[in-house]
Amino acid sequence: MSQAMREPTFLILTALAAGPQHGYGIMTDVGRISAGGVTLRPGTLYAALDRLVRDGLVAADREEVVDGRLRRYYTITDEGRSRLSAEVVRLRRNAEAAAARLRPAGGTT
Numbered sequence: 839m840s841q842a843m844r845e846p847t848f849l850i851l852t853a854l855a856a857g858p859q860h861g862y863g864i865m866t867d868v869g870r871i872s873a874g875g876v877t878l879r880p881g882t883l884y885a886a887l888d889r890l891v892r893d894g895l896v897a898a899d900r901e902e903v904v905d906g907r908l909r910r911y912y913t914i915t916d917e918g919r920s921r922l923s924a925e926v927v928r929l930r931r932n933a934e935a936a937a938a939r940l941r942p943a944g945g946t947t
Contacts, residue, residue, distance in 0.1 A: 842925075842928065843921070843922075843925045845872075845876060846868070846876065846878060846882065846886055847886060847890065848922070848925055849868040849871055849872055849876055849878075850864060850868060850878075850883070850886055850887070850890065850896075851890075851895065851896070851914055851918055851921070851922040852868075852871055852922065853867035853868055853871060854896060854912060854913060854914040854918070855914055855919065855922060857913075858899040858900070858911045858912060858913040859911060859912065860909045860910060860911050860912070861880065861883055861884065861887070861909075861910070861912075864878070864883060864887075864912070865877075865878045865880070865883055887912055890918070891912075894915055894917050894918075895914070895915055895917055895918035895921055896912050896913065896914055896915060896918055897912070897913055897915050898910060898911070898912060898913075899911040899912055899913040
């Protein structure tokens with residue numbers, strides 16, 4: 839069984855599962871996905887992206903210059919999709935177990 843994924847990693851991979859994005863796009867998408875609960879700062883995001891690239895979960899997709907600034911896009915890899923899918927299953931299983939224990943006898947949650 840693999841180690842549980844940290845929340846920022848889960849959210850970055852979730853953002854990239856929709857398609858390639860550049861750093862600012864990932865940061866805003868993570869905020870949207872987490873309903874404002876997680877705010878990634880640039881230093882945190884790019885350190886995480888470097889680690890995810892090293893781990894083979896994310897790859898650089900393309901670069902473009904916008905308003906004189908380089909914008910690098912990232913994409914989730916097949917391995918990244920597989921790990922994200924496994925984490926979704928793990929989280930769902932845990933949430934279902936918690937819901938079952940919270941359910942009053944004979945009731946529903």
